[in-house]
Amino acid sequence: MTSKGTTWTVDTVRSADGTTIAYEAAGDGPPIILVGGAFNDRNTTRPLAAELAADFSVYGYDRRGRGGSGDTAPYAVRREIDDVAALIDRAGGTAYVYGLSSGAILAAYVAAEGLPVTGLALFEPPFQVGSHGGVEPGLAGRLTELVSAGRHGDAVALFLTGAVGVPAEAVAGMRGGPEWAWMEGLAHTLAYDITVTGEGLPADRLATIAVPTVVVDSTGSPDRLREAAAATAGAIPHAxxxxxxxxxxxVPPEVLAPALRDALLG
Structure with missing residues (x-):
């Protein structure tokens, strides 16, 4: 397939538990795997992938339960780490890893596990730090209950207010908008993102990361996300x-991609 002049190779890889993971690859250079966050799949990471494809072999994939990928119950963060490991193996045995939001936390855990990661880039991992009170207790379970009851829209609204911090009146204005149906289609994976995020900053786990790491935040993000980025960078040696x-x-892909090239490739 082609998109904006970039030719993508679409394929699948099998994770350790047998789950099929769909991905697309483009570009020429050292491999980099893009790990999306909530409401993300390989379609939403494609604009950044296209910007990076001049310098990297870019792998964008559907996290389990999304797009063309399968899913296997019960959910476990370990299974998602294995998914990235399968992609690293497919990419040639070692790769850079970039993660966005909850995907940044997952990417950090991949590196902390000692998998063959060349370098790590994390965009605003939403760890709970400082004055941020964190997500509502039991949120993952409530999201699962809403989805099981067929109330996907209510699950999206609960995630946006309880996890992202979007005001309820703003969420009400989003209902019926052009992206709402898309978000409803991914509602069943929102409990996964909450589980990945966990509670607090696992500084001891992050301290085991031994690969070159850059942590990125946006000047337009709220203090809680920027504080979390700073704390993450402080917890990872030499980040x-x-x-x-x-x-x-x-951050727009045309701004983010050059910064990632500079940080990862020097």
Missing amino acids: TRRSLAGGFHE
């Missing part, structure tokens, strides 16, 4: 932090 011009929990 660097970059603040880039952007909006709420996002």
